[in-house]
Amino acid sequence: MPKATFIVHLDDFHGFLVRDRYPSSLTLNEKILNLIFYEQQKDKKEELSYSNVEGMKIAAYSSSLYPRWMVCSILSAEEDFDLLRVELAGSGRLILAILAVDPDSFSLEEILKTGSVLKELSEEQRLADVFLTPSSALLLERMQKEGIEKAAKLSIWLREQIQNNDVDLREAMAPLMDSGVVKVELLSKTSEMVFLVKDVFGYREPPVDSILRTKEAIPSITEKYREFVTDFFSPPPPNKGYNPTVPVDDANSPIFEDREKISRIIAERIQYRVLTSLRDQPLSIVDISQKTSLPESIVKKVLFALEAEKIAVRFDEGDLWGLLTNPRIESFLPEYVLEIIAKKLKEKEISPEAARRHLELLIQTWGVAK
Amino acid sequence: MIRGVFVLGEQGNMIYSKEYAKGDSKADLVEFLINLSDFLKTIDLEDKTEYMNAVISRIFYSKKDSFTFMFVADKADDASQIEEKMGELVESFMRDYANLALANQSLDGFDEKVDEIAVTMVKVAILGFAGVGKTTTLHLLRGETLPLVHDPTIGVSIKKLPEEISNANIVLWDLAGQSRFSILWAKMIANAQVVIIVTDSTLENVLRSKKLVSLVKDEVPDAKVIGIANKQDLPTALTPERVGQILSIPTYELVAIDISYRDRLIQIIRRAILEGKAEAKAA
Numbered sequence: 001m002p003k004a005t006f007i008v009h010l011d012d013f014h015g016f017l018v019r020d021r022y023p024s025s026l027t028l029n030e031k032i033l034n035l036i037f038y039e040q041q042k043d044k045k046e047e048l049s050y051s052n053v054e055g056m057k058i059a060a061y062s063s064s065l066y067p068r069w070m071v072c073s074i075l076s077a078e079e080d081f082d083l084l085r086v087e088l089a090g091s092g093r094l095i096l097a098i099l100a101v102d103p104d105s106f107s108l109e110e111i112l113k114t115g116s117v118l119k120e121l122s123e124e125q126r127l128a129d130v131f132l133t134p135s136s137a138l139l140l141e142r143m144q145k146e147g148i149e150k151a152a153k154l155s156i157w158l159r160e161q162i163q164n165n166d167v168d169l170r171e172a173m174a175p176l177m178d179s180g181v182v183k184v185e186l187l188s189k190t191s192e193m194v195f196l197v198k199d200v201f202g203y204r205e206p207p208v209d210s211i212l213r214t215k216e217a218i219p220s221i222t223e224k225y226r227e228f229v230t231d232f233f234s235p236p237p238p239n240k241g242y243n244p245t246v247p248v249d250d251a252n253s254p255i256f257e258d259r260e261k262i263s264r265i266i267a268e269r270i271q272y273r274v275l276t277s278l279r280d281q282p283l284s285i286v287d288i289s290q291k292t293s294l295p296e297s298i299v300k301k302v303l304f305a306l307e308a309e310k311i312a313v314r315f316d317e318g319d320l321w322g323l324l325t326n327p328r329i330e331s332f333l334p335e336y337v338l339e340i341i342a343k344k345l346k347e348k349e350i351s352p353e354a355a356r357r358h359l360e361l362l363i364q365t366w367g368v369a370k
Numbered sequence: 371m372i373r374g375v376f377v378l379g380e381q382g383n384m385i386y387s388k389e390y391a392k393g394d395s396k397a398d399l400v401e402f403l404i405n406l407s408d409f410l411k412t413i414d415l416e417d418k419t420e421y422m423n424a425v426i427s428r429i430f431y432s433k434k435d436s437f438t439f440m441f442v443a444d445k446a447d448d449a450s451q452i453e454e455k456m457g458e459l460v461e462s463f464m465r466d467y468a469n470l471a472l473a474n475q476s477l478d479g480f481d482e483k484v485d486e487i488a489v490t491m492v493k494v495a496i497l498g499f500a501g502v503g504k505t506t507t508l509h510l511l512r513g514e515t516l517p518l519v520h521d522p523t524i525g526v527s528i529k530k531l532p533e534e535i536s537n538a539n540i541v542l543w544d545l546a547g548q549s550r551f552s553i554l555w556a557k558m559i560a561n562a563q564v565v566i567i568v569t570d571s572t573l574e575n576v577l578r579s580k581k582l583v584s585l586v587k588d589e590v591p592d593a594k595v596i597g598i599a600n601k602q603d604l605p606t607a608l609t610p611e612r613v614g615q616i617l618s619i620p621t622y623e624l625v626a627i628d629i630s631y632r633d634r635l636i637q638i639i640r641r642a643i644l645e646g647k648a649e650a651k652a653a
Contacts, residue, residue: 011444013371013541038550041554
């Protein structure tokens with residue numbers, strides 16, 4: 001554990017404010033805070049930066065989700081920054097996320113003592129980012145039609161769509177590239193091609209596994225649990241249940257809106273942590289707190305928020321919480337691109353080299369059929 | 371400090387809003403405030419001001435008849451002072467503007483009243499390349515003795531001016547001029563109402579400083595920008611008029627090591643703040 005940890009916020013009017021510190025006896029001055037901030041800004045491509053300030057070994061974590069906030073750790077002489085990198089980033093991530101959810105009951109000491117961390121984004125969370133970045137969602141739709149496209153052509157199309165000449169295709173496409181939905185490669189030295197290798201589907205799944213586990217572990221609530229879930233997914237007529245597979249053309253349809261809601265919840269790190277803890281079976285707040293290493297006050301707040309979004313549901317018996325719906329963002333093999341590739345190749349819209357490369361990328365991503 | 375003032379009508383409609391510090395997620399904030407006002411319909415605040423915390427902010431709210439009044443302030447602020455200001459705002463609104471709001475008329479004069487009540491802090495950033503006398507200007511403004519040894523600023527040095535303007539504190543942000551710190555300038559001048567660009571009045575430095583004027587105009591387009599032609603006691607100094615022509619901003623002469631310039635400079639800053647406000651209003 002580092003010698004000391006502190007959280008700094010750069011306020012536009014007051015300057016550097018130390019929001020919390022541990023141990024409380026730690027003293028800091030304006031010069032130290034300035035130098036840490038400077039070093040962190042210099043290396044801003046990374047979430048975690050390391051600097052030696054006034055003889056102190058300092059690691060600073062920052063995130064674009066919380067601009068102008070830093071979680072800084074002072075390492076002891078024996079501690080090696082490179083060995084602690086994952087842990088420091090994980091605890092910085094957790095501290096800022098908790099601070100945003102529940103600033104009032106936030107305790108830096110408690111978090112540091114539990115040694116709890118927030119891991120890097122899961123694949124599901126990276127995929128969620130696609131639906132949260134409007135230009136990425138737009139590009140995904142385009143790629144579903146085109147399958148394979150020249151980057152230059154895609155860039156012109158995007159500019160026309162959003163009526164902005166300054167748009168940077170790489171930036172707009174970052175969530176698609178980070179999550180492996182598209183691959184961008186330079187072919188024949190001049191032509192940069194974008195290949196769709198994964199498609200994405202966001203929906204609410206009935207919590208089948210959780211219900212089955214409940215039947216074994218807590219049979220007394222199984223009937224009630226089934227009732228809750230049935231009411232949501234297939235209520236008695238004339239009410240319509242939730243069915244994401246019904247085709248919709250309207251961009252403002254509730255299903256599209258709901259997909260964005262699901263993505264937001266999955267991308268939000270603390271909510272996601274609580275949500276995943278419930279995928280197995282219903283748990284009490286104490287159990288969730290233990291499983292997630294999050295303070296109970298935070299768990300409670302998150303559960304209320306998930307309940308409002310029809311994701312979590314509370315059982316009076318034993319004060320248990322379970323999943324009413326299980327939000328999922330999943331990727332699948334876009335088989336339909338095979339036809340597109342064949343058509344484009346036939347009509348000489350793409351070169352044989354591009355078609356071959358696209359197939360190779362699909363095989364690399366999804367494996368060879370046996 | 372109060373960062374935002376919001377008045378909502380009975381249907382959760384925004385009657386008036388003003389933000390003194392622009393944040394990253396205004397849409398989220400407004401949505402939250404509208405939901406909060408909806409929730410407040412279900413409880414009786416008995417004409418009192420209450421508050422709730424949100425990360426580093428504190429949202430103060432009060433209700434009167436069909437109107438909901440909200441301040442977004444800092445958690446570190448003295449709650450009783452903010453409550454007092456809320457009382458003033460509610461009283462002034464109900465006395466002079468409530469009927470206009472109910473009749474969907476424009477609230478002429480309310481904006482000035484809000485400024486008078488809510489503005490507690492004005493940010494003035496001092497920008498310029500290394501060694502032009504920014505920190506010396508800061509010492510002069512604060513009436514401090516000048517240090518004998520030049521000690522370059524690291525990052526930013528933030529100090530209050532002893533003087534106030536319309537009951538608001540003036541906070542000076544003295545930004546480090548060394549080129550390595552230039553990556554911080556855009557972030558540090560955010561939400562400044564006035565930016566002072568200090569030059570040492572040499573041709574080379576003034577020409578370089580044109581870049582700073584562009585930076586400021588891009589980053590804080592609403593800020594009032596003024597130039598300072600410092601070191602006018604040196605033989606190489608261009609006249610303030612010439613410096614102003616090159617920079618294309620109103621520019622004033624200064625010898626930052628001469629205390630007799632202090633009052634004049636404070637007047638210039640005061641005027642810049644007031645002019646900035648008037649321009650913002652006209653815009």
